[in-house]
Amino acid sequence: MGSRVPKGLLSVVVGNTPAARGLAVDKVVCAVPGAVVLAVSVHCRDDGFPVVQRLVAGTGVPQSMSQAATGDPVVILRQDLLAIRRAVQPPHVVLALPDELDVLPFLVELWRPRIGASALGDYYAPAPVLAGIDPAAFLAELGCVHRAARLWDGADHTDPLTPAEIAARRVEAADGLIVPTPPNPADCRAGGVAALARHLNPSATLAPVSRQSESGLELPPSFLLPAPHALEEWRARLEPVTVPRLRPGTDQGVSSVRWRARRPLHPERLADTLATVMAGVVRSRGHLWLSSRPEAVVSWRSAGAHVELRVAGRWLEPGAESAWRAASPQRRTLASWFWHDYYGERRGDITFTGAHLDRGRLCSALDAALLDDAELALGSEGWAGFPDPLLGDLPR
Numbered sequence: 001m002g003s004r005v006p007k008g009l010l011s012v013v014v015g016n017t018p019a020a021r022g023l024a025v026d027k028v029v030c031a032v033p034g035a036v037v038l039a040v041s042v043h044c045r046d047d048g049f050p051v052v053q054r055l056v057a058g059t060g061v062p063q064s065m066s067q068a069a070t071g072d073p074v075v076i077l078r079q080d081l082l083a084i085r086r087a088v089q090p091p092h093v094v095l096a097l098p099d100e101l102d103v104l105p106f107l108v109e110l111w112r113p114r115i116g117a118s119a120l121g122d123y124y125a126p127a128p129v130l131a132g133i134d135p136a137a138f139l140a141e142l143g144c145v146h147r148a149a150r151l152w153d154g155a156d157h158t159d160p161l162t163p164a165e166i167a168a169r170r171v172e173a174a175d176g177l178i179v180p181t182p183p184n185p186a187d188c189r190a191g192g193v194a195a196l197a198r199h200l201n202p203s204a205t206l207a208p209v210s211r212q213s214e215s216g217l218e219l220p221p222s223f224l225l226p227a228p229h230a231l232e233e234w235r236a237r238l239e240p241v242t243v244p245r246l247r248p249g250t251d252q253g254v255s256s257v258r259w260r261a262r263r264p265l266h267p268e269r270l271a272d273t274l275a276t277v278m279a280g281v282v283r284s285r286g287h288l289w290l291s292s293r294p295e296a297v298v299s300w301r302s303a304g305a306h307v308e309l310r311v312a313g314r315w316l317e318p319g320a321e322s323a324w325r326a327a328s329p330q331r332r333t334l335a336s337w338f339w340h341d342y343y344g345e346r347r348g349d350i351t352f353t354g355a356h357l358d359r360g361r362l363c364s365a366l367d368a369a370l371l372d373d374a375e376l377a378l379g380s381e382g383w384a385g386f387p388d389p390l391l392g393d394l395p396r
Contacts, residue, residue, distance in 0.1 A: 008090040009226060010081065010124040011035075012107065014097050014170055015132035016141060021096055024132035024178040027209055028094050031219050035092045036061055036084055042073055042100040044152055050100070052076045060088045073101070074109045074154050078120055085123045092224075093124070099166070102153040103129065103173040108234050109154025125226040128175030128205075135179065135193035141167035142282060145306040164304035168283050171197050172237075175230075176223045177206045195251035199353045200283055202247035236330040240297040240312035241287055243330055244351050254282075257359045259366050261348040262340065263376060264291035267388040269369040276365040278307060280357050286350030287312070289343075291371055291383035293391060300350050309390050316345050 011028055015021025029035050036058030043051040053068045054076070061084055069076055077095070084091055097103065111126065113119040141163045148160035161169075171177065177197050182190045194206055209218040227233075236242065246258050267290055278284075281302060288298040288309070299312035316323055316335050324332060335345040352362060375383070387393060 006090045007122075008085050008088075008124045009092045009127050009224075010120075011092065011094045011127040011224070012097060012103075012129045013094055013132065014099075014103055014129070014174070015134075016099075016167060016170060017132075017134045017137045020132035020134040020137070020178075020180070022132075023180055023209065023211060024130050025094055025096050027178060027219050028130070028224070031224055032092045032094075034059065035094050036088060037094045037096065038065075038077075038080060038084065039096040040073075040077065041098050042152060044100050044150065044157065049073075050152055054080060056080070056084070058084075058088065058091075062087065073152060074106070078110060078117070081120060082118055082123060100149075100151055102151040102158050102161075103170065104234050104238055105153040105155075107154075108231070108238065111231050121231070125228070126230040127225065128223055128227050128230070129173055130176045130178060130223060131170055131174035132178045132180075133171065133193065133197065135182070135189040138167055138171075138193050138197075139189060142304050145304045162303060162306050164306060165301070168200060168303045171200045171204075172285075174201060174204050175227060176220070177201070177204050178219075179206060179208050180211050181208050183211070192252050192254070195254045196282065196353070198251060199247045199254050199256045202245050232329070236328040239328050239331045240299055241331050241334060241345065241349075243334065244286065244349060246351055253355050254353065255357050256351055256353045257357050257362055258351050259286075259348070259363050261289075261367070261370055262343065262346075263348075263370040264289040264294065264346070264383070265348060265366070265369050266371055266375065266386060267292045267390050268386060270366075271389045273365045273369050274307060277352075277362055278302065278305075279361075281352050281354040283354070284350055284352040286348070288348045288350070289346045290388075290391070291375075291380075292386055292388040292393070294346075294380040294383060298391070311391070318344070 013021060013024045015024055025037060029037065039055045041053045049071050050073060051068055051070050052073045054066060056065045065080055065083060081093060084093055111120050144163040148162050150157040150160055179190060179194055198206060205220055207219055244258055246256050265288055284302045286300050288300055290298045293311060295314055296311045297313045297315055298309055301308055316327060338345055338347055
């Protein structure tokens with residue numbers, strides 16, 4: 001498409017309840033009266049492609065698009081968006097996505113050019129991702145770890161995720177957080193949730209809005225402008241080694257603590273200290289260098305009372321040209337910053353967020369689980385003999 005033809009703007013909206021998502025959509029539509037709304041529901045099955053239901057509203061858009069189809073949601077929605085672009089020039093589309101999608105990987109797949117297909121980026125510019133957050137529901141979600149669901153990530157079903165994990169990911173994926181003001185001024189939950197959200201996603205802009213107001217003026221102007229580096233940022237956030245986002249200070253008792261180390265952790269001692277480390281933690285994310293898996297990046301994530309460690313990739317090695325090319329620019333930059341002549345990019349880096357966290361106690365507990373000088377001198381062959389109750393012992 002020639003540069004003289006203006007692109008449409010695509011605003012992606014999610015929410016932790018239908019009402020919160022609907023309020024966010026309404027605020028965008030109030031701010032952009034000619035916007036086209038494409039609302040989506042996805043019904044995942046145990047295997048195969050899900051059923052995708054679409055409802056479209058807007059002037060000049062054929063209502064025949066409002067129907068259900070079974071197939072790849074990425075392909076279906078890309079076709080819908082291109083059809084809207086042909087009917088309305090240039091449109092501002094509000095794409096309301098459901099809870100059944102893992103937002104960041106889904107958006108990366110939606111915007112990824114495919115051979116033989118029109119690239120969405122030729123017709124649309126991405127706007128900031130917006131998330132409507134109902135405070136009461138958000139707090140309930142963070143406390144729920146006893147069940148799990150599999151989301152669609154744009155290519156397949158995810159591994160089972162707890163409601164707490166899904167809630168945290170939703171906030172972390174957003175560029176703008178739309179939080180309704182409580183009808184009762186004495187309700188302090190909104191303030192506590194806002195403080196927690198600012199720590200979970202320090203780069204997001206938080207916009208308190210009124211449920212009663214029909215004005216879009218409550219939204220910051222940046223919510224309705226193109227986000228030129230969005231795709232690059234989404235990809236970087238999905239890397240196993242990422243740029244930590246840390247908010248300094250304490251807000252209503254909520255704080256964040258960053259722990260870093262250049263030595264590997266002893267898996268058995270780490271398992272023994274988890275209860276101490278996780279006291280008061282609501283959310284934590286990062287990566288580890290675990291001595292029992294010296295070649296692997298081990299991801300660390302927790303939401304609520306659930307902690308998960310898993311192998312998430314391999315460390316970048318000298319001469320591994322294909323791995324370096326596949327890594328995001330941010331990861332390559334991080335690797336060069338932290339490169340060690342012997343250990344390469346290997347290191348541990350985790351951010352913990354919670355209420356009244358004791359930084360000294362938390363970091364000391366993790367430091368005590370690091371290999372000492374004698375253990376470090378054994379090398380990776382000696383580390384293989386350390387018991388690993390977290391990821392399991394490797395076969396010898």
